[in-house]
Amino acid sequence: MNNQQSASWLRRLPMVIWMVDAQGFISQAEGDGLEAIGVEQGQWVGLSVLELFRGQEAELEGLRRAQQGESSISTAKFKGRWFETRYSPLTEPGGQVRGVCGVSVDITDRQRYETQLADVASGVSAVTGDEFFKALTQHLSAVLGADYAFVGVLNADQSRVDTTAVCAGGEIVDNFSYALANTPCEDVLDGRLCSHPRDVHIAYPDDLLLTQMGIRGYSGAPLKGAQGQPLGILVVLYKQPIIETPMAESLLRIFSVRAAAELERQRASEGYQVLSQVVEQSSASVMITDGEGLITYVNPAFTALMGYSSEEVIGQNPRIIQSGETPLETYQQLWQTIGSGAVWRGELVNKTKIGSRIHETSVIAPIQDAAGRISHYVAIKENISSLKASQQQLFRTSRMHRLLSECNQALVRSVDEEVQMQRICDILVNHGGYSLAWVGTATSAEAHQVHPQAHAGEAGSYLQAIDDSLRGERMSGDCIRQDRALVFHQQDPQFSRLSQLPEGIRSAIALPIVSPEQSIYSVLWIFSDQPEAFDAVECGLLDELAEDMTFGLVTHRTRHALHESESKFRVLAEDSMVGVYMIQDGKFLYANPYMASIFGYPLDTLLNGLNGLNVSDLVAPEGRSLVAENIRKRLEGDTDSLGYGFTGLCSDGSQVQVEVFGSAAEFDGKPCIVGTLVDITDRLALEKQLRLMMRAIESANNGIAISDLSLDDNPFVYVNPAFEQITGYSSEETVGRNGRFLLGKDLNQPELEKLRRGLHKQQSASVVVRNYHRNGSLFWNDLSMAPVRDEQGIPTHYVSIFNDITESKHYQQQLEKLSNYDGLTGLANKNLLHDRLEQSLIHAERNQRHTALVMLDLDRFKMLNQSLGISATDEVLCTVASRIRQTVRQGDTAARLSADDFAVVLHDLDEVEDIAPVIQLLMRAVSAPLDSGPSGMSLTCSIGIAVYPQDGSDAVELLRNAEAAQFKAMEQRNSFRFYTPVFNERAREQLALEVELRRAVDNNEFVLYYQPKVDLLTGDITGSEALIRWIHPQRGLVPPNDFIPAAEDTGLIIQMGAWAMHQACLTTREINDRYGMELKIAVNLSAKQFNDDQLAQMISQSLSGAGLAPELLECELTESMLMDNPDNALLVVTELKRLGIRVALDDFGTGYSSLSYLKQFPIDTLKIDRSFVKDIPGDRQDMAISRAIIALAETLELYVVAEGVETLEQRQFLETERCNAMQGFLFSKPIPAEAFEALVVEHRQRVRS
Secondary structure, three states, X not given: OOHHHHHHHHHOOOEEEEEEEOOOEEEEEEOOHHHHOOOOOOOOOOOEHHHHOOOOHHHHHHHHHHHOOOXXXXXXXEOOEEEEEEEEEEEOOOOOEEEEEXXXXXXXXXXXXXXXXXXXXXXXXXXXXXXXXXXXXXXXXXXXXXXXEEEEEXXXXXXXXXXXXXXXXXXXXXXXXXXXXXXHHHHHOOOOOEEEOOOHHHHOOOOHHHHHHOOOEEEEEEEEXXXXXXXXXXXXXXXXXXXXXXXXXXXXXXXXXXXXXXXXXXXXXXHHHHHHHHHHOOOOEEEEEEOOOOEEEEOHHHHHHHOOOXXXXXXXXXXXXXXXXXXXXXXXXXXXXXXXXXXXXXXXXXXXXXXXXXEEEEEEEEEEOOOOXXXXXXXXXXXXXXXXXXXXXXXXXXXXXXXXXXXXHXXXXXXXXXXXXXXXXXXHHHOOOOOEEEEEEEOOXXXXXXXXXXXXXXXXXXXXXXXXXXXXXXXXXXXXXXXXXXXXXXXXXXXXXXXXXXXXXXXXXXXXXXXXXXXXXXXXXXXXXXXXXXXXXXXXXXXXXHHHHXXXXXXXXXXXXXXXXXXXXXXXXXXXXXXXXXXXXOEEEEEOHHHHHHHOOOHHHHOOHHHOOEHHXXXXXXXXXXXXXXXXXXXXXXXXXXXXXXXXXXXXXXXXXEEEEEEEEEEOOEEEEEEEEEEOHHHHHHHHHHHHHHHHHHHOOOEEEEEEOXXXXXXXXXXXXXXXXXXXXXXXXXXXXXXXXXXXXXXXXXXXXXHHHHHHOOOOEEEXXXXXXXXXXXXXXXXXXXXXXOOOOOEEEEEEEEOEOHHHXXXXXXXXXXXXXXXXXXXXXXXXXXXXXXXXXXXXXXXXXXXXXXXXXEOOHHHHHHHHOHHHHHHHHHHHHXXXXXXXXXXXXXXXXXXXXXXXXXXXXXXXXXXXXXXXXXXXXXXXXXXXXOOXXXXXXEEEEEXXXXXXXXXXXXXXXXXXXXXXXXXXXXXXXXXXXXXXXXXXXXXXXXXXXXXXXXXXXXXXXXXXXXXXXXXXXXXXXXXXXXXXXXXXXXXXXXXXXXXXXXXXXXXXXXXXXXXXXXXXXXXXXXXXXXXXXXXXXXXXXXXXXXXHHHHHHHHHHHOOOHHHEEEEEEHHHHHHOHHHHHHHHHHHHHOOOEEEEEEEOOOOXXXXXHHHOOOXXXXXXXXXXXXOOOOHHHHHHHHHHHHHHHHOOOXXXXXXXXXXXXXXXXXXXOOOEEOOXXXXXXXXXXXXXXXXXXXXXXXXX
């Protein structure tokens, strides 16, 4: 080509090539770029470059650097156009600069495209859901100058599109729906981007919407799911012909991927929210653990009941809530049940965060993954603590009332003190269930000894060792002196003061029997073998018993005293258990000792004449006006007598509730009031407690019914409101009827026999039965019945607890179905298959028959899944399952084991020859044409068969051998094979590989190869990627694809990866030290390494051990690692960045390619996958994708490396698009460390020369 031809060629390029001589004048200026800025060819020649570029600092700086011998590149705006200019010095042979050559490329269109791409990306990066789609349509409409932009979603039958966001004239408008038929959108949804720059309404005359809207230009891109299935469409519409169709198509292609991902995320989120709301709003506690038993989820009902926040329990073992009170056998049975894949039901005693005990009915079910392994456990629990407490309290209260009744009868009927005391002790032990009871008596207030007067129960040597003193620190003396009950429980420090107790005693109470005026100084001791046996209610009732005993003794002694002075002591004997008083002028003229004891004052303090206490001193401030008014009424004659109650004030400041009755009288010529006062504090408290208990029963969520065994047919005599709500029958309709009417005609229930046995033996019984509501509907009743016995131990009533577990029952049935049946096809799952196979083998052994296990795998299923998508593939699987079910005999079992793996148990076979005809029928059934999918499409299958007894004696062996036969059949496809022992050879080879791999780790048979990375701007080697290789002693160099999967499966990849990390860092540091360089090293992380808790520690140790600076290390991750568990991945990547190392995203574009995680994760480098590079420049789509990735990375300020560069054309394309670096066979294949070091040195010398 001559100079004239060269000049003509240069003028046609969209650039300007100009030269400046040593004096700074333009000597040549050529190129089409001049026309874009209004300059004619040759117009610049002879002009001073300083004058031409005055004010253009970027150009002037480039010129100055070129005149100094340095090349450079700048980007600047000149006369309304953007130019990228490369400045190069023109040198003489001796090296002197004789001028400057400038090449300016017009990049205005590229700059505008990159700006528009960035505008759209930034506009949608911070939003999700509907707001994302609105932002996307608005920004696309603005950037592309479109009149309309919308996102549409396919309906269920894919016949219509419903828009989810519409932008018209820059504003969001109402959504609309339209039919796909005969529209350009129908072509787009075939899977390709479609554009009609002009006259689209003519090309689709049946699309009336285009004509109505005045649309002339159309461009649309399909929205595809992760499996390639169509989801919707992204469209821009123009009322005028489209001017820049390529730009519109490029932006639609990029953002259709992001829009499709958002659609799938939105759908998944909606499904999850529905399921989550069901569990979150459940009143039952729900806890989910992983397969290792660690808690992964608890619902609000759990946290509310147990007092823990979800953060406190997630990651913990459920032992955190165990109370230690559930028998070990219960847990053993629980784990045995759920470990076998079955559902466990029972009661557990757990504890809350503050230590409170919780009784719960629990249903625990295992959840299996597709491979049949247990991946999670789900526990559903109901709190029955109130029910348990109500049952126990009701029993104890009933028992105590019977005891009080019997003891009062003994007090009334006995005329001798010792007989009274002995009878009381006998009743407490024999009918009250206490271990020991005894009464001790002192002869006087000055006596030193408390002598046992009566006892019942096994005392051993305890009573002989008693040496309690009224004056010392002994506990009987404390009780009598303080005149109050003392309670001792085993965990209390005071319990140790009770020395030489009989074995098994765990609680005790001492009750005073004191009446100083009658010289009664006794104590009643009661002992129990139960912990914390004496609660507030029981103590109150026993206090009443002690008071009755005191009253009985006082009455007994008073009767004797009355014989000597009946008139003198009559009033005192009758009123000895109440306070007696006489008041005058606001002072007490008389008060009996009991009156003084009620208020805690010594009697002489109360009756100290003018210095004695005022009446108002014994009245709480709020009641003083009432007492004063009532005294006035009687003294002034308004009324003769009056009774009322008020709050008294004791000497220690405590308050006591009293009831008084007084009448007006006259003493010593002056009016006074004589009356009685009774301490009703305990009575009011007991009445309050009983009211609370009754309200608890009335308010209980569980139905409670009481049957009277003394009446004919044992009818109900009481039901609570919850019973009425559960059954629909009112109390009036229920009382007087036997509970069997709730069974209706459903009398053939297995649990009823258990209930009858319990009733016959007069024992408690718990059953689950079907009952029927008043409206006829069935409900499941978790029924507990317990007898209530009288003092002779004879049942008089039955208490029945009704718990409607209908919802739980339905949920349990669903769980049981999930545990045994495949959720998609309804066939048996692996768990049920194994059970049926075991049963068939037992039958075959017993009857000398054959059993065959058939394993069936669909051929090329993965390709089918990729081409049809998940929904259509599921239809195919259901069709295949239905055909298998219809083909096998009744009594045979068909199962689905995993995605495309099925199995059949052929039961009760006469001869082995009976098997082949069934197999042929199965293969014909599977291969019949399918209704779904492409017309006429059909499947084939590969089948393996193992036969009992010749191919295995148990289920495990048959499964293993049937799988071996199946693998053999899969080598040819569309065939079946009977098992022979040679099939196991393949499995042994895989095992041998794992053994050799472990030996290779021990023998250091692995080496690292290094593939250089080259800077596309400077041509320098900037670093390398480390790749592991196996040097086998016999087979030589083993490719990584042959051993990396086995290393992943065995977990050896962790050890191998740690070695590779350290070795790569060490080699890189040594090369850098030898040649004064700063080469970087990239190391791939496997999924197991990425999820290893020790990853950051291992990398830190490798860096410090090798002495390599962290910024020279880059860890390469795949997109799937980040997206499998984004939250955890973010923590790992953040930890790696904290160490100072770089993070690269490998194979970008082949996985999710989500813009959101590029923003979310602190990534430094994007690596363009070799699949997008290998067909450049022949494939325009690969070029567009690579160009888009580079532009995206540049916008996000990320470093870009292209993989698999093998040709000069590929390198030139990447350089033009300003890709940062490359690696590939064009420069060097992966090579050993020594060869890599030699290459670095040689390349460095060549570049410098």
